[in-house]
Amino acid sequence: MKQGSQSRLLPLALDAALVAVVVLAGLLASIGAFRSLTQKAAAQQREVLNAIGQSVVAAFDLQLVRAIEALEVSGQLLSVQGQPSLDQFRRYGRGLLSGGSALTLLEWQPVVSDADLSAFERRAAAEQRGYRIVEPAAAEGGAAGDDFIAARPRDLHLPVLYSWPEAGAALGVDMAFDPRRMRSKLLARDSGSPVASETFSLIRRGQPGPVVLGFAVSAPVYRAARPDTVEARRRELLGFLAGVIEMPALMREAMRRADANDLDLFVYDQDEQHRLIFGAAGAEPAPGEEGDAVLSVDVGGRPWQLVLRPRPAFVGGARDQLPLLALALGSLASLLMGVAVARSLVIRRRLERTEAVLAEDRQYLSNVLDGTAAGTWDWHVESGRLEVNERWAEMLGRSRSELEPITGTTWERLCHAGDLIAANDAMKRHLAGQEERYAVEFRMRHADGRWVWVQSVGSIVKRDARGRPLRLAGTHMDVSCRKAEEECLQEDARALEAANRQLRDLAILDPLTGAFNRRHFNDVCLAALAGAHRGHAVGLCMLDVDYFKPYNDHYGHQSGDAILKTVAQALKDNLKRSTDALFRVGGEEFGVIFSAASAESAQHFVAELGATLRGLALPHARSPFGHVTASFGLAWWAAPTSALTPEAMYAAADAALYEAKRAGRDQTVFHRFEAGEGETLPQALTGRHSLGVEAATDDAVDGPVRA
Numbered sequence: 175m176k177q178g179s180q181s182r183l184l185p186l187a188l189d190a191a192l193v194a195v196v197v198l199a200g201l202l203a204s205i206g207a208f209r210s211l212t213q214k215a216a217a218q219q220r221e222v223l224n225a226i227g228q229s230v231v232a233a234f235d236l237q238l239v240r241a242i243e244a245l246e247v248s249g250q251l252l253s254v255q256g257q258p259s260l261d262q263f264r265r266y267g268r269g270l271l272s273g274g275s276a277l278t279l280l281e282w283q284p285v286v287s288d289a290d291l292s293a294f295e296r297r298a299a300a301e302q303r304g305y306r307i308v309e310p311a312a313a314e315g316g317a318a319g320d321d322f323i324a325a326r327p328r329d330l331h332l333p334v335l336y337s338w339p340e341a342g343a344a345l346g347v348d349m350a351f352d353p354r355r356m357r358s359k360l361l362a363r364d365s366g367s368p369v370a371s372e373t374f375s376l377i378r379r380g381q382p383g384p385v386v387l388g389f390a391v392s393a394p395v396y397r398a399a400r401p402d403t404v405e406a407r408r409r410e411l412l413g414f415l416a417g418v419i420e421m422p423a424l425m426r427e428a429m430r431r432a433d434a435n436d437l438d439l440f441v442y443d444q445d446e447q448h449r450l451i452f453g454a455a456g457a458e459p460a461p462g463e464e465g466d467a468v469l470s471v472d473v474g475g476r477p478w479q480l481v482l483r484p485r486p487a488f489v490g491g492a493r494d495q496l497p498l499l500a501l502a503l504g505s506l507a508s509l510l511m512g513v514a515v516a517r518s519l520v521i522r523r524r525l526e527r528t529e530a531v532l533a534e535d536r537q538y539l540s541n542v543l544d545g546t547a548a549g550t551w552d553w554h555v556e557s558g559r560l561e562v563n564e565r566w567a568e569m570l571g572r573s574r575s576e577l578e579p580i581t582g583t584t585w586e587r588l589c590h591a592g593d594l595i596a597a598n599d600a601m602k603r604h605l606a607g608q609e610e611r612y613a614v615e616f617r618m619r620h621a622d623g624r625w626v627w628v629q630s631v632g633s634i635v636k637r638d639a640r641g642r643p644l645r646l647a648g649t650h651m652d653v654s655c656r657k658a659e660e661e662c663l664q665e666d667a668r669a670l671e672a673a674n675r676q677l678r679d680l681a682i683l684d685p686l687t688g689a690f691n692r693r694h695f696n697d698v699c700l701a702a703l704a705g706a707h708r709g710h711a712v713g714l715c716m717l718d719v720d721y722f723k724p725y726n727d728h729y730g731h732q733s734g735d736a737i738l739k740t741v742a743q744a745l746k747d748n749l750k751r752s753t754d755a756l757f758r759v760g761g762e763e764f765g766v767i768f769s770a771a772s773a774e775s776a777q778h779f780v781a782e783l784g785a786t787l788r789g790l791a792l793p794h795a796r797s798p799f800g801h802v803t804a805s806f807g808l809a810w811w812a813a814p815t816s817a818l819t820p821e822a823m824y825a826a827a828d829a830a831l832y833e834a835k836r837a838g839r840d841q842t843v844f845h846r847f848e849a850g851e852g853e854t855l856p857q858a859l860t861g862r863h864s865l866g867v868e869a870a871t872d873d874a875v876d877g878p879v880r881a
């Protein structure tokens with residue numbers, strides 16, 4: 175039991191494992207496709223981001239480049255011209271700040287030594303009223319208020335002498351106060367080219383409001399055209415033409431572009447601890463995340479890093495749904511494939527079970543066929559092919575291989591010609607639907623030459639779409655033994671019938687002459703009367719061979735028998751109708767019952783009998799007539815009724831015979847009875863003329879009953 179359940183569970187477990195493998199493989203493939211598509215989508219997204227990034231950079235880079243180039247050119251020009259005058263500077267300012275430049279402020283910052291500072295301040299104040307050289311009171315000089323103090327003493331001062339526009343400018347502020355500002359300026363001095371500062375809070379004296387972040391691009395101005403060496407540049411430095419750029423203004427267009435694309439923009443200054451110098455409002459500045467587009471820009475010698483971070487809207491909008499779709503469809507397909515595999519496995523298991531049952535049935539059928547020793551046949555109607563088992567051929571003392579190819583013709587060739595028609599008829603009746611089963615018995619030729627009786631039973635097992643028979647199958651049984659038994663039985667029956675017939679003949683026939691015996695007289699007489707009662711006349715003729723005793727005595731008993739036989743045969747030959755009958759009622763006495771429509775025909779009939787006997791001319795030495803003669807007593811009833819009895823008939827005919835004997839023999843006495851006459855036995859004869867069986871004795875054969 176346990177082993178059985180294990181053997182059932184094992185295939186189930188294998189099936190489940192197979193389904194799991196199929197589903198898993200499908201899911202893995204889907205995940206693989208998802209990942210590859212996701213990577214592809216991410217790459218595409220990066221490309222899009224980079225393209226947007228380029229556009230964002232382009233939004234401010236050109237302005238910057240223009241501003242820096244303009245500052246450089248102006249710086250070089252001033253290097254040739256020397257210190258600019260106020261008017262000259264204003265012209266520069268007007269020119270540089272117009273035409274889409276990123277610059278919002280232009281300053282002239284001459285180099286002033288600490289010793290010259292006071293004189294310089296006085297000269298400047300003479301030109302610009304109230305001019306004072308100051309610096310922010312706090313170290314971080316980004317305040318917009320007036321919290322300024324007189325410039326502290328230092329080796330070198332860089333006071334803003336001119337500013338364009340003047341409003342909000344850091345006029346008079348000594349830029350040397352801030353080492354950070356100075357770092358870029360000194361770099362510019364040494365390199366001979368404009369250098370951007372790091373970003374800082376712009377100084378906007380007298381202009382309250384929010385701190386504005388910006389940076390300055392400082393172009394060095396030398397006393398002569400741009401010196402070749404660093405030492406010469408340091409020595410010849412006249413001052414700086416500084417252009418101020420406000421970050422919000424510079425980045426406005428870039429921001430707009432980033433915003434329009436659902437991107438957050440962050441700008442980092444890479445030179446100093448990766449400082450965020452510009453960021454989208456509300457967005458959390460964070461180190462570069464995966465998915466960010468990072469671009470590097472050179473801003474007047476300072477490396478900036480732009481980070482574009484996709485917002486959820488960008489990710490959602492740009493995200494390709496294909497990977498998710500592929501994952502979903504792949505997973506669904508895997509599950510469906512799993513279901514399909516499971517279904518096919520279930521069907522296969524079911525098929526296996528069905529096949530096992532079928533194999534069992536086949537084995538059972540084979541056992542039954544073996545047990546019954548039946549041959550099987552399977553007839554393919556269209557091709558005529560006949561598939562048979564080995565037993566089918568063995569029945570005929572042959573093997574299948576020696577009969578191959580086996581077709582309907584093979585069967586016909588082996589079948590007895592006398593049985594073919596019956597077999598074919600049975601087949602036709604079954605094919606026509608007249609009989610539910612094809613069942614027939616026929617003989618088939620055995621290899622040793624004898625005939626084997628075969629019982630063939632079968633039926634249609636396959637039809638085409640239109641119901642026409644395609645295949646018939648059935649069995650062959652060797653029924654030779656039964657047939658032989660039947661034959662014996664039939665022979666026995668025939669013998670029995672013959673014996674019965676003989677017995678019946680013995681019972682009703684006289685063994686010597688073959689005429690009906692006396693016992694049967696009554697039956698025949700009654701039958702004749704039954705016909706007579708339907709309105710026909712009837713006659714009974716009794717005849718007795720004359721001088722028969724002397725014949726026996728003279729010729730011997732055997733000759734006497736021969737005479738009796740000859741006489742009986744002659745009388746039988748003269749009978750006219752099937753209802754006419756001859757009897758031997760005693761030794762040499764015969765009776766003839768016959769129909770005769772008239773008295774004349776009855777007499778004629780009897781006369782013919784007499785003539786026939788005479789015609790035989792049988793010699794009789796002891797008869798006065800010289801040959802065998804007989805006396806006839808004829809009784810004829812014109813219209814007998816039911817009252818007429820065999821006894822009365824016999825008595826009447828016998829009486830006539832007696833008269834014929836008395837009258838001299840070899841003659842006929844005729845008694846004619848009209849309607850109602852001679853139908854009852856005269857009282858005196860009652861009991862003496864009974865010819866019933868009980869009255870018949872062997873003694874009676876020895877001599878006629880005489881009245």
Ligand SMILES: Nc1nc2c(ncn2[C@@H]2O[C@H](COP(=O)(O)OP(=O)(O)OP(=O)(O)O)[C@@H](O)[C@H]2O)c(=O)[nH]1
Nearest residue numbers: 719720721722723724726731734735761875876877
């Ligand atoms: N051979 C032979 N003789 C028989 C048979 N039956 C009866 N007989 C004989 O028939 C004879 C009848 O003799 P009868 O009755 O005297 O009559 P009959 O000699 O013919 O004289 P009538 O009838 O008066 O002419 C007897 O001798 C019987 O033995 C038989 O079956 N065979």
